[in-house]
Amino acid sequence: MSDHEELESNVAAWVLGALDREEAEVVQAHAEGCASCRETAARLQRAVTALPLLVEEVEPPARLRERILAAAAAARDATTAPSRVRKKVTFPVRGNVLAPLFGRLPAYAAAAAVVVALVAGLVAGELVGRTGQVPPPSQVARFTLSGHESLAGAKATVIDLKGDGLALVDFSGLPAVGQGRVYEVWLITSGGRADPAAVFVPDGNGSKVVLVNRALQGYTLMAITNEAGPDGTQAPTQKPQLYGTVA
C-alpha cells in the first residue's frame, strides 16, 4: 500500500475525530497537498456535520442560560473596561493556610481536609482519563462550596473560566441574608490573605448566580460571610460557614 493509499484510508477517521493527535497531524499535512484526499474529506464531512442531529433534544437547567449570558457580558466587559483595583485585606493568620478559617474549630479543619482530598482525587482521576496521560489543565474548572452550621443547607458550584479570567458561582439553599445585610464572597490565598470578590443578595428561593470578575489563579479557597450592606466590608467580620477549595 502506498503512502497515499495508507493516508487516504484514514480520512474517514480523521473527519470523525477518531485519530490520535499525531496521526491526525500526518493526515492533515498530507491532505493539504493532496486534492484527492481533500475532496474525499469534504464529501465525508457532509455526513459528519449531520451527526449531531441524531441526538434527542434535552432541556438544560434554566440556570445555564443565565450563566452563559452573564459570562458573555463579563467577557465583553473585560475587553472594554479598565481593571478595578481592590484593597488587599488579610485574615488574622495563625499556623497553616487553613488556620484563619478553620483553626479554631477542628471539625472545620477536618471537613476542609476531606474537601481537599476529594477534589484532588477527582481531578487526578479525571485528568488521567482513558488515555493514561496527564494532560494540561482545562480551560474550565469546577469546584464545590459546602455549607456548615447555620448555612448547612447551602451549597455552591464554582465555574472557573480560566480563559476569560473570571468565575461564576451558582449558589443555592441560602437563608435570607437579613435586612441591610449582604453575602460577601472572599478569595483566600495560600498565605491567608482574603480579597473581597463580590457581594450579593440571594433571591427568594435562596439562589443566585454571582459573577466573580477576576481570575482564581493564585487563590486556594473561596468563602462566604454575612456582612453589612450594601457594599460589604474590606475584611471579613465572622467565620465563614460556606467554603471550599478553588485550586
Add this chain to the structure above:
Amino acid sequence: MGLGAVGGADSELAVAIAAGSQDALAELYDRYAGLAYGIALRVLGDPGRAEDAVQEAFLNVWNRAAAFDPERGSLRSWLLTAVRNRSIDYLRGRGAHERREQDLEPVASMVGAHSDPWHEVSLKLERDAVREALSSLPAEQRQAVQLAYFGGYSQTEIADMTRVPLGTVKGRMRLALEKLSSYLRGRGLVDV
C-alpha cells in the same frame, strides 16, 4: 445593531453576535440549547460537565463570531461541532487548545440551517432524514460511527473493543460516511 436579527436566519444572528448583541446570543441559545445539551449529555453522561461543555461552546461563538464565515458552514454546525468537540475533550481530559480539528470550518452545511425563520420545521425534517439515513446502515457501520463521534474513541480503540482488524474498522467508517453523505445529498439536505 442586531436586534433585528432576532427571529431571523442563523447567518444574521452571527452578524449580530459579532456586533455584541446579547439578544442575538440569547436567541441562538433558545434555538439550539436543547440540542447542544443533548449532545453534551450523550457524550459525557454527566449533567454538570455537560453544562460546562455547552457553556464553553456558546462562549466560543460569542468570542469568535467575527471570524465566522457562512460560506464555510452554518452557525448551527459550528456551534454543535464545538459542543461535541468540547465534550470529547472533557471525556479525554484534554485542554481545548490541544484540538487540531478546525471546528470553524465544517466543509459543508445543511441546507435547512439556512431556512430560517422556519428553522424548527426544517430542523425536524433534517433530523428525520439523518435518522433514517443512519438506520439504513448495517449495524456494524452504524456502531463504528457512533463509537467514534459520540464515544470519542479512536479507530484503534474501536478495533480493540469490537475485536475486528483495524482495516475493517477503517472500511466501516468510510462506507458509513459515504452512504450518509450520498443519502443526504440525494435528499437535497446538503449544499454541495
